[in-house]
Amino acid sequence: MEKVKLFATWSSPFVKRIVWALNLKNIEHEVIYEDLANKSPELLKYNPIHKKVPVLVHNEIPICESLVILEYIDETWKNTCPLLPKDPLDRAKERFWARYGDEEVLPSFFGYVMKKGKDQEEAKEAILAHLKRIEQLLSKKKFLSGESFGFLDIAFGWLAENSRPLEVVAGLKLLDEDSFPNLCAWKDRFLEIPAIKESWPDQETLIAKFQENREISSK
Numbered sequence: 227m228e229k230v231k232l233f234a235t236w237s238s239p240f241v242k243r244i245v246w247a248l249n250l251k252n253i254e255h256e257v258i259y260e261d262l263a264n265k266s267p268e269l270l271k272y273n274p275i276h277k278k279v280p281v282l283v284h285n286e287i288p289i290c291e292s293l294v295i296l297e298y299i300d301e302t303w304k305n306t307c308p309l310l311p312k313d314p315l316d317r318a319k320e321r322f323w324a325r326y327g328d329e330e331v332l333p334s335f336f337g338y339v340m341k342k343g344k345d346q347e348e349a350k351e352a353i354l355a356h357l358k359r360i361e362q363l364l365s366k367k368k369f370l371s372g373e374s375f376g377f378l379d380i381a382f383g384w385l386a387e388n389s390r391p392l393e394v395v396a397g398l399k400l401l402d403e404d405s406f407p408n409l410c411a412w413k414d415r416f417l418e419i420p421a422i423k424e425s426w427p428d429q430e431t432l433i434a435k436f437q438e439n440r441e442i443s444s445k
């Protein structure tokens with residue numbers, strides 16, 4: 227019998243994408259929540275290099291880094307709800323944009339939340355420039371992966387999840403329909419997927435977490 231465990235924290239955008247993938251594929255799993263200020267011996271054993279979540283443990287074999295885990299899940303449980311396209315070129319494109327999201331878009335997003343004054347204005351320009359590229363990527367498509375929901379939508383799911391907390395905490399309505407109609411339509415479609423909706427976090431709790439992190443970063 228297969229045994230799947232996920233080492234997680236409730237607020238991590240990297241963890242959420244793994245939860246969504248497991249739910250979409252109906253994979254039974256145990257979630258083990260970590261206190262990153264007091265990491266468990268198990269987490270340190272399974273991820274001794276980076277010592278962070280998420281870590282997927284499949285039959286006692288650990289897989290680390292969220293995009294790598296997503297691909298592993300898709301390739302291991304390939305008969306249910308495929309995430310990556312079959313064509314090698316299309317797969318390469320999705321991997322490129324997912325990495326762009328993690329290395330460029332997401333840091334600028336959280337940079338805006340955590341910064342103030344002039345630094346915040348610079349971060350605002352950066353995130354809006356990135357979002358214009360994503361808006362263009364969605365042109366004439368229902369989802370980032372194409373006509374069907376897929377790998378790239380999960381990779382960018384943090385954007386749908388965190389847009390309201392950003393608006394409340396930092397005062398920026400990120401996904402307004404006038405500037406980003408494609409992204410707003412994508413967000414609505416994303417939220418209607420049952421596996422996403424069922425695991426959607428409490429937004430007020432997420433806002434409180436944003437505010438706490440912002441206060442810590444300003445000290």
